Amino acid sequence: MTDQMIAPAAPGSLDSGDVAGYLKTKFPDAVKDDTRQGYSGVVIDRNRLVEVAESIKNELGYNYLSSATAVDYLGIEDSMEMVYHAYRTSGGGPLVFKAQTPRENAEIPSLIDVWPGADFQEREAYDLYGIHFPGHPNQKRILMWEGFEGHPMRKDWKEAYYEQELKPFDSRWPKGYARRAEELNMFGKNVKYPSDLNLSRLTDHSESSLYSGMGLGVDVEPVPDSEGLQTDKLVVNLGPHHPSTHGVFRMVVTLNGETIDQLEPVMGYLHRNHEKIGERNAWNHNMPFTDRLDYISSMSNNLGYAQAVEKLMALGARYTPPTYRAEVIRVLMVELTRIVNHLWAIGFLLNDLGAFFTPSLYGIAEREKVLDFFEAVSGSRMMCNYMRFGGVFKDLPERIRSTANLVNDQVRDFDTMKYLTELINDSLPRAIDEYDRFLTDSEIIKARTQGVGYLPAEMAIAYSAAGPLLRGSGVAYDVRRAEPYSIYPELDFDVAVRYNGDIYDRYLIRLDEMRESVRILKQILPRLEATKGESIFSGNKAIYMPRVPIGESYGRVENPKGELGYYTVSQGDPKGPQNPWRYHVRAPSFINLTALGPMCKGQKVADVVAILGSIDIVLGETDR
Amino acid sequence: MYGLGILKGLGVTIRHFFESYIEDIRYAGSKLTPTQKFEKRQGTDAVGIYTVQYPEEKIAVPERFRFVPFLVVEDDDHPDRPGHDWCTSCGICAKVCPPQCIWIVRSEDPVSKRPVPEPEAFFIDIDICMNCGFCAEFCPFDAIKMDHDYELADYDRTGTHIYDKEKLSKPFSFWRKIAPTTAWEEAVDRKSWEHTDVVKAKQKTGAPISVPGGLNDPYQPPIVPKKEEPVAAAPSAAGEAVAEAVPAAAAAPSEEDLAKEERRKKREAALARKAAEKAASEGN
Amino acid sequence: MSSLDLRQLHDTEFPIPDEMNGNVAITSLSKIYNWSRRSSIWPMLFGLACCAIEMIATAAARYDTSRFGMEVMRASPRQSDLMIVSGTVTKKMVVPIVRLYNQMPEPKYVIAMGACASGGGPFKEGYNVVSGIDQYIPVDVYIPGCPPTPQALLHGLISLQKKIDGQSLANMDDVPWYGVGPSDPVPVPILGPDIIDPRQMELIRQQAAAAANGQAYGIRELPAAAMDVAAKKVAKAGAAGAVAAATATAVVDEATLAARLERRMEALSRKRALASKN
Structure with missing residues (x-):
């Protein structure tokens, strides 16, 4: 292991066992061991998450945030938690740390300032689990469209063709009369239309927030360039059907002439759950x-x-x-x-x-x-x-x-x-x-x-x-x-x-x-x-x-x-x-x-x- | 220098164009059959153009290839139970199917209401099936297998894409034909060419069981080395082969043994066939 | 004949007498017309998911769709004749697909490549997956498989060619693009709280009204329909049709029992006959 080759002096060279100890002594009231059966790592008080994360990155040297994801423990702990796996780019095992939040008004501070790589992963957790990330500059849906009802990865969210909680389904055997889900369930018994939905005035909001996030009211906005000439900023959509986007990927770019001012990747066109x-x-x-x-x-x-x-x-x-x-x-x-x-x-x-x-x-x-x-x-x-x-x-x-x-x-x-x-x-x-x-x-x-x-x-x-x-x-x-x-x-x-x-x-x-x-x-x-x-x-x-x-x-x-x-x-x-x-x-x-x-x-x-x-x-x- | 790159590139293209003709010339004198030429062209040392002229020539799929599953039933000329399902409707395939595209209706005995090892109905929605092969892999009776027929394009799906038992059922000889090696291996595992239930029943009565590679084996052993001489080459030395007991087929023999083993098996098979013919003629 | 204004013949509404239907001139014209159409089907350069990779492999040197005049993959829908829906169609993606389809000029064809595009495939149960592109746009050829191999795709393309070959200029149903005026575009689905197909708005309203009255909302209680397939099968086997009414608890009635018993007896007798023969 690469860790053992480095002399154990600075906190940045502690191995993953000692790291937990170091954190616990430094933040005695915010960090505790994850003692659940089969679990590892530490649980961090969500109110002090950013502070501890900074210490993890800067003092302990876990500079690479590999994964950040949410878990919904409905029925087990009735809480949700974010699980982070951080690594050192010099090699070695992970530091697993978690932050827990109640399911209602779920909120965990964003770590985007510590590890910018948390950006999309936190947006995904917001989209699919409904966890809010205060401090995230661009917190909106990433895989589903804006306006979609509910946060589908939550354990109590049922999809339209929901049949049973877990596979194998009982309807397949021994009395498996074949039928298509859509024949059974035309619009999906679990599609939750909000009560104020007006079918006669239904509009598609899925795109609006995308452009509003770009700070543009309209497609074209005059901008004076360095010589005082009025030029236009132009929004161009590349994709989702574009021969060069390697599939159904979409990029919304704001152009200043030929130069890119801002690029916003839009994904979810192949979100297959x-x-x-x-x-x-x-x-x-x-x-x-x-x-x-x-x-x-x-x-x-x-x-x-x-x-x-x-x-x-x-x-x-x-x-x-x-x-x-x-x-x-x-x-x-x-x-x-x-x-x-x-x-x-x-x-x-x-x-x-x-x-x-x-x-x-x-x-x-x-x-x-x-x-x-x-x-x-x-x-x-x-x-x-x-x-x-x-x-x-x-x-x-x-x-x-x-x-x-x-x-x-x-x-x-x-x-x-x-x-x-x-x-x-x-x-x-x-x-x-x-x-x-x-x-x-x-x-x-x-x-x-x-x-x-x-x-x-x-x-x-x-x-x-x-x-x-x-x-x-x-x-x-x-x-x-x-x-x-x-x-x-x-x-x-x-x-x-x-x-x-x-x-x-x-x-x-x-x-x-x-x-x-x-x-x-x-x-x-x-x-x-x-x-x-x-x-x-x-x-x-x-x-x-x-x-x-x-x-x-x-x-x-x-x-x-x-x-x-x-x-x-x-x-x-x-x-x-x-x-x-x-x-x-x-x-x-x-x-x-x-x-x-x-x-x-x-x-x-x-x-x-x-x-x-x-x-x-x-x-x-x-x-x- | 500009322009040189273009010339180089065009040179590459034209080299590829001519390479296929060089291939043709190289093999023109040799006595390769069209099949062997195809093999060369589709192998690792292919150069030049290697297009498969699809409807006129198709790449035969390898034995393990998996497409939509099918159900194994006994051959129509099976002595005991022609057309009988191998499926016992145990439901393991339906449980192990990842997208849950298998529906099975288990038969019940009309009188006692107890389950009968035979599916009443069997459906596979091929619009859900992901061709993963789990059903075939985990079926304890080797009753569901992955088909090799991929030419299923259709103008309509509503009425035709939920396959029922009738459409799914294919005889065991078909499976042996499309996947001889795999069918052989499975038969060795089952210790018989027959369905497990049949073997059990036969063991009870003491009836002879057709063991793969054994005396009563009605089929050719599948591991035939390439470019084999015709089957008739097997000498008709009678006595000692008959005396030989059933080999421990599961054991992995060394390479020289394998060739010997194969010769012997072939001889046995030929003998068995002959015996069967004789018996048939006597019966009539 | 002299009284006939020949310009009338160009009118597609011109009534063709019965005995002239399938006229030689039209059939050979159809042949040429279809031959040229089927030999230059330009697909749209448009990949969705896994199947797209196999589609690219089909277009590449080994399988080579240019042998069928299909190598010109157009990135613009305005120049393409064929849309190969190659992969899972998500609710988010179906909106652009319908738009692209509307932009294609007639005659246009759609191939649903693979299980996902045909009927949802393994991802059908997902909350963001459309169970088959044919719920939104008409599909000409379905290619099962997950993914279909390049050869399976080629077989599908040949099937499409056969379909085109079967179309006749004499039959207006076959060539609707010579009808009066442009064809109606497919209404683009709306991404609301969930995807909403404008064509089904009326149905949704009815369902919503039913829900307001406290009735089941959006579900078809289907024990009868579930039995449908089984019933059809039984009917095919020649048993009494009464089984169709069987409830979800599947109390098997006399007729089925009798049929089943009969089958078993028959099999038994066949077995015995064979045994005695040996």
Whole structure:
């Protein structure tokens, strides 16, 4: 662990155990241990939260706020709480701290002044839980539209097609007469129209606050420029249907000529209620749903969730960690995913720069080969649903083979290990080099990207940026090294880091990371051979509805897009509930967007899409 | 220098254009079948254009591929229970289905009102199904499997997209055809090609059970190495193969053993087939 | 014929005599017309969710939609013929989708790609998810799958081509864009307290009035409807239709019992016959 290498003198080098003690002695009446079963960290009096948070950041050195999320303990404690996970960028474990508030008039002071990265996460908590954050400059809905009735993640809020509190639903078996929810429930029995709703004078307010927040009464406002000439500020909407926004993302930009004055990301166009559904689901049910978060790298999402739940399971008595072969296969899949994702990301960054589809074609061609492998192993090209708690779905098949089923089917039959070896030793490095050769020295790319979208290291940390965005700004922070998991400690690889913090470096760092991934994969191959025939599963795989011990866990992995974290809480049934009480996804795409506005300020409007492309977002994860 | 980059780029494009023809020329002399050429073009060492001409040639999906589920029923020519459901309506698939798109109506005995291991009705709403494969993975009877037919595009969904039992049911031989290896592995786990219930019933009466790879195995073993010689190559040495007992199929044999094992299994299968034919002719 | 003003023929209201319906000239014209339309369907460059990635993969080199004349993905709805709704449609997103659809020129087609766009998919139960884009705009082809593979999407596109091939210039229902005047735009949904479809306003009013009177609001109590599917099935099997009236508690009546018993006996006898044969 990195912490132990530093001499224990200053509070900034205390390990996480001592940190709680330090805080308790410094704030004896505001900080106390979280003594609930299976919980860790400290609970902070909400009235002194900002003060303690400043101490945590400045004295103890937890400068990186990874995750901030709300939990509704209706029926257990009848309170809500915000859970924060802070890390040091020098590595090591988290400091978990919480602040509690009653459910009525829920209010917790905003930490945006301490960690600006809390911005979107607090807005999300306000939107979905109705917790107010005094001190937040822009507290309004982020995922749902303005005017939506209620705060849907609260435990007592029921959606329109609400059927039952927890899955599995009773109506499915043994008397499962199929029916469609919308036939049963035309407008939704739980849609709560406010009593003063006048149907004949219904207007759409969802947009109004957006523009009012920009300080503009109308679309156009005259502004005298430096020479006293009257110029106009112009509001331009990019998206949600815009070819360069990587899905249904929307940016509202205020332009002063060509220059961006202000950029406001608007999201929620793909808000699929992942977390609400996740809390209704049983533990197992969530695995295929995680595929659909960052749908380009579903294997990594699987791993993060599996690790979060395994951490919870480890709290119980009967738990066996995944076998070595399972871990090897997991790393194999995850690193292949990283390459696939970066190929895709670079291709579409170039797409955004105006190269249209051509660079993407090269990336997609390689991606298809990896996807063929995924399809043969897990059964699906994209939605792999491959990891399980304690192992993986199935061992690699002997051969990648198919049988003709449809008319004109062309059968293929490869040896799996041979296919993999060729892929890793030959095909993928060739594709990466090809990208490098075509793109890196291109004068157009250099002109468009160097010095554009600059994000300094301090800002990247402050805004909780993660992944290539953070490392492209010179912060060598990689979860695989900072808080190692799986078999990464025994693998030899470097954390790629670049220092200029512009789009060009974010492009280069993706190339670097792909090369590091190939390096890892080359070490994985002999391990795969060595562990051939070993078990891929520990424990009893046949349990289709596992019970998970009470407690909380935060599992995080280094996803291709950045740090992906799952905060899960298991509560309720003392035998170990079948369903998660809280299931939160710390989505790198979502939190990385916090830095988008500051990065774009002062840039030209044509650069906005390039900057967005360099962050590499996926909307399934941003909006969840 | 400006302009050079454009030329370089065009050069790359034209190289890709010609590379596919070079591929064609390279393989023109060789005796590869169209299938083998397809495999080359769709493999890791493909260069040049590699487009799949979809309706004329389709990439066959791998065995583990999962699309909409289907229900396994016995073959129509099954000796004991033709067309009988493998599903026992235990409801595990409905419980483990993440979006809850499976509806099962359990049968009841008309007289005693006790549940009968056979679904009265079975529905899957394919507009909800997320093709995750949990139902197939956790089914204790191997009765629900993921289909490989993805060509389901439709002009209407209201009447057709809730699949009922009739539409879902496909014979066991179909599953064996689309996924021979997986079906084999499952049969090895069940220790029979038959449904678990049938095996139990047979064990009670002492009737012979068709063990995969064993004496009564009516089917070919699936792990056939690539580019195999025709099946007829198996020598018809009679006696000792019959004397051999059922192998411990679950054990993982080493690679040389595997080839030997396969030859032996094939021989056994051929013998069994022959015996069956003989028996059939005698019966008539 | 001389008395006929030939200009009348251009009038779409011109009555075609029965014996002239399916006329050779029209059919071959239809063929050419449909061939040219189906060979240059320009989809809108418009991805929603996971399925969009498969749509991009389909457009890329391996599956290559340009073989069907579909590679020209237009970013503007004004230039596109086909909207591939590729992914989950959320309530927030359905408003722009309807607007985009209204902006597309006729003839326009819609493909609902994947389970989500067809009927809500796995996210259907969510509070922000629309259960199928066809609740708002008409859909021509549904492609099941989550996500449909590129080949499945291609199959869907070919199905759309077949649909276009089947349309005839002689039939006004097939080519309504030659009707009188522009077609009505789809009313844009309103994002109020929840999403509200203006077309259903009257229904909502009725429901609200019912709620004011203390009746059940917004729910259709559906034990009968729930039984509907089962009943249809039984009717298909040839059993008595009386089962349809079965209540939620599902008291199985005599007819079903008899039918079931009969089935079982039949299976048993078949089994016995087979056994004796062996």
